Amino acid sequence: MPTAPTNRTLQDRRSAVDHYNFHGIHPHVRFGTASDRYAGWLGQIYPEDVYAQQVSSRTRTLQGQSFEERQVPVASVRDYFKHFEVLELDFTFYRPLLEEGDPSSSYFVLSKYLVYAPDDAAFLLKAPQQFFARTLRRKGSYVENPNFLDAESYIDTFHEPAVELVGDRLDGIIFQQEYQRVADSPSPSENVERLDTFFSTLPNDAQFHLELRSEHLLSSDYFDWLDTRGLGFVFSHWTWLPAIREQWARCGERFTAANDQVIARLLTPRNTKYADAYAEAYPFDAPVPALSETEQAHKMVLDTTALAYRAEAENALLNVVANNRAWGNAPDLARTIAHRILDEEEKRS
Secondary structure (H helix, E strand, O other): OOOOOOOOOHHHHHHHHHOOOOOOOEOOEEEEEEOOOEHHHEOOOEOHHHHHHHOEEEEEEEOOEEEEEEEOOHHHHHHHOOOOOEEEEOHHHOOOOEEOOEEOHHHHHHHHHHHHOOOOOOEEEEOOHHHOOOEEEEOOEEEEOOOOOOHHHHHHHHHHHHHHHHHHHEEEEEEEEOOOOHHHOOOHHHHHHHHHHHHOOOOOOOOEEEEEOOHHHOOHHHHHHHHHHOOEEEEEEOOOOOOHHHHHHHOOOOOOOOOOEEEEEEOOOOOOOHHHHHHHHOOOOOOOHHHHOOHHHHHHHHHHHHHHHHHHHOOOEEEEEEOHHHOOOHHHHHHHHHHHHHHHHHHHO
């Protein structure tokens, strides 16, 4: 499932990457980011003369530290897609599209994105956590989730409205499950049985990708089940997961999605908590050496590059989803990986 082949020279593609234009860099790779409206990207992805006066802000508190989160308007997505080919939207993780039968705030925001995004835009939506999290944080503690694996509610409040609303621009739905200790989760085989009951009842009109954040659940049975069901495994560079190269070995060196698409989410440095990575990366306007110039960051880039060439060998399409927290600035992380892919192409030519 490659994209259209490029006729541009290697040097032309390098020049495009230098200007954060990731279209057509490699026929088996698409670049995108996890969320998109960061004011830290002004002058890089978003023209300052257009959006500098349209920035809104809100205060966010993490571990007692306050941050001013500055955002450009949703309309900026038209400029986003001048640089990237795919976008992961994660606000749908926090609320479904319908609540008590009426459109939620997520529905209205997603509708705005679709107005401003080009017709050939590609979106990856995160499924609401209320259907895939075993526990939810409520008033400072974690409680059992009464809607966990509720297929009927998922279909009614998220899946059907998402498919209807986004249409051909919906390239996949990501199910992300929180980290669980061994003592608090089912056995790997029990986990597969429960997941199969849920996914076997869902419509087959969208590609699903799964990201389980508990290493002990990434068993051979789990990967065999993904392959049988045609569900995609998300290669995630995240706090408590093994390195991407180890994930590749564990999954039997195969891609499992029925539509031959692969997702690599580059989220946080390994063994680094969300709040610490966020504080280090803030305000997300440039690479941060403490994140980008480490041995594990170097390996993350190499592992993602290797995954790109595995996608080429398997005639698959790799979606590289970069996050600010992994590097300090997601566009620069994408640029670094794109250049590394082109380095490899030059070696092989």
